[in-house]
Amino acid sequence: MSFPLLTATAALPAIGAVATAAVPAARRTAAKWLALLFSLATLVLAAVVAVRFDPAGGRYQLTESHAWIADFGVRYELGVDGIAVVLVALTALLIPFIVLAGWHDADPLETGSRRWRPTQGFFALILAVEAMVILSFEATDVFLFYIFFEAMLIPMYFLIGGFGDRAHEHGEEAASTQRSYAAVKFLLYNLVGGLIMLAAVIGLYVVAGNFSLQEIAQARASGSLHMATGTERWLFLGFFFAFAVKAPLWPLHTWLPNAMQESTAPVAVLITAVVDKVGTFAMLRFCLQLFPEASKWATPVILVLALISIVYGALLAVGQRDIKRLVAYASISHFGFIILGIFAMTSQGQSGATLYMVNHGISTAALMLVAGFLISRRGSRLIADYGGVQKVAPVLAGTFLIGGLATLSLPGLAPFVSEFLVLVGAFTRYPAVGVVATLGIVLAALYTLVLYQRTMTGPVKPEVSAMPDLRVRELVVVAPLIVLLVFLGVYPKPVTDIVNPAVKQTMSDVHKTDPQPEVEAAK
Numbered sequence: 001m002s003f004p005l006l007t008a009t010a011a012l013p014a015i016g017a018v019a020t021a022a023v024p025a026a027r028r029t030a031a032k033w034l035a036l037l038f039s040l041a042t043l044v045l046a047a048v049v050a051v052r053f054d055p056a057g058g059r060y061q062l063t064e065s066h067a068w069i070a071d072f073g074v075r076y077e078l079g080v081d082g083i084a085v086v087l088v089a090l091t092a093l094l095i096p097f098i099v100l101a102g103w104h105d106a107d108p109l110e111t112g113s114r115r116w117r118p119t120q121g122f123f124a125l126i127l128a129v130e131a132m133v134i135l136s137f138e139a140t141d142v143f144l145f146y147i148f149f150e151a152m153l154i155p156m157y158f159l160i161g162g163f164g165d166r167a168h169e170h171g172e173e174a175a176s177t178q179r180s181y182a183a184v185k186f187l188l189y190n191l192v193g194g195l196i197m198l199a200a201v202i203g204l205y206v207v208a209g210n211f212s213l214q215e216i217a218q219a220r221a222s223g224s225l226h227m228a229t230g231t232e233r234w235l236f237l238g239f240f241f242a243f244a245v246k247a248p249l250w251p252l253h254t255w256l257p258n259a260m261q262e263s264t265a266p267v268a269v270l271i272t273a274v275v276d277k278v279g280t281f282a283m284l285r286f287c288l289q290l291f292p293e294a295s296k297w298a299t300p301v302i303l304v305l306a307l308i309s310i311v312y313g314a315l316l317a318v319g320q321r322d323i324k325r326l327v328a329y330a331s332i333s334h335f336g337f338i339i340l341g342i343f344a345m346t347s348q349g350q351s352g353a354t355l356y357m358v359n360h361g362i363s364t365a366a367l368m369l370v371a372g373f374l375i376s377r378r379g380s381r382l383i384a385d386y387g388g389v390q391k392v393a394p395v396l397a398g399t400f401l402i403g404g405l406a407t408l409s410l411p412g413l414a415p416f417v418s419e420f421l422v423l424v425g426a427f428t429r430y431p432a433v434g435v436v437a438t439l440g441i442v443l444a445a446l447y448t449l450v451l452y453q454r455t456m457t458g459p460v461k462p463e464v465s466a467m468p469d470l471r472v473r474e475l476v477v478v479a480p481l482i483v484l485l486v487f488l489g490v491y492p493k494p495v496t497d498i499v500n501p502a503v504k505q506t507m508s509d510v511h512k513t514d515p516q517p518e519v520e521a522a523k
Helices: 005-021 028-052 082-101 119-138 142-151 153-162 171-208 213-222 229-246 255-262 265-275 277-290 292-318 323-343 347-378 394-407 414-429 431-437 439-456 472-490 493-509
Strands: 061-069 074-080
Touching: 005 028, 005 061, 005 074, 005 082, 005 119, 028 061, 028 082, 028 119, 074 082, 074 119, 074 142, 074 213, 082 119, 082 265, 082 277, 082 347, 082 472, 082 493, 119 142, 119 153, 119 265, 119 277, 142 153, 142 171, 142 213, 142 277, 153 171, 153 265, 171 213, 171 229, 171 255, 213 277, 229 277, 229 292, 255 265, 255 323, 265 277, 265 323, 265 347, 277 292, 277 323, 277 347, 277 493, 292 323, 292 431, 292 439, 323 347, 323 394, 323 414, 323 431, 323 439, 347 394, 347 414, 347 472, 347 493, 394 414, 394 439, 394 472, 414 431, 414 472, 431 439
Parallel strands: none
Antiparallel strands: 061 074
């Protein structure tokens, strides 16, 4: 029997969560190091998964399958394709940086004026989220996927509501109220989406007789499983609604700005760079593969919603006074690009969308974590409370600028490649959609450069005149992310080589081929 590598990759952070939570309350530093150790060990296993995955091999590799709830056809089935591999790697890569960046975020205040949950709980919850996200990427049983898709809401709820941002302009009582509101809103939105999806999961079982993604997809492809048009469309909508909430897609996005604003910077990164990727990944894995005809039927409406997300999110980002809310609305705009790439139904668009998930995770982590370091020094999230930071903390300002330039997809940085592929994929099939989507690029340049100008340039405000530059721990967090942004911006081939075969198979699922160019290239 071969070693269950996929199970181990998810089990390791779960074990780490239990071990970290069990550390005595007086040993906070030991709990931090233990969490970091488990996150690094998980990264090693994720790297082994990536190395052992053969892009030229079968669609799902390193598979595991065991009977679980036999009476209902539920199995413990895991497997990864090229898309899942890169997202598992992204998750495992970001968690150590999240742990390091949040090293002091759950330390109790000396004044005792605010009650915080134990430091151990903060890091244990982060590792628990990591385990559930990885299992969501690996699960090929629909019911198994649903369990972890919903279960990750519980630790996220406590991370948002129990370990919120300490920088609040309205005092401790108001901060506690707003944290609770953001956590409950996050939970309710995602629970409603999950309940609708549960109904669709049950409906799929009634139609197909099992929950195995591979078996259902094969039966559909061979013609042995036929769904009535109306049934397929209703099931598709049930799945898509839950994924659109998680993504988040307009108009189901309103929980994200509140959640990111009230969270610590590392938890905000966990939300938008890790957890939200499960929604867009599931659109590719489940919506297109299980319901190909319904996916094509819904494409025009979804493209319109994606365009609204792109433009609406960018416009609201321009007008934000709060740094975290600005990054949140920028992320809504970026997720619009990802969904646009998925439903453009072209290989360039879907490859770009998958690459965008990876690059957005890295760029948002870089920008938000540096913003968190900035906010922790000044004690305010308001843009107006800053000015002239580059004169007193040039390294902080420089890394903040690179993170911002990556967010606006500057050529030479990783997000440019993915955004370019998405736009090419959209233009080849829907030219008008591609034209409108380019407005997001213009607006991204506006909100990013205005943010940098107002916080980093100009006269030095007295409140920031003594601001220290990045410390060693903070540089260890930021520097590798900056290196990755440059490396993948210049040489994205290692990721695209893994992703492209999986994208071709997804295109085959929906019976789509790329449009032929109107003018053939000269020979």
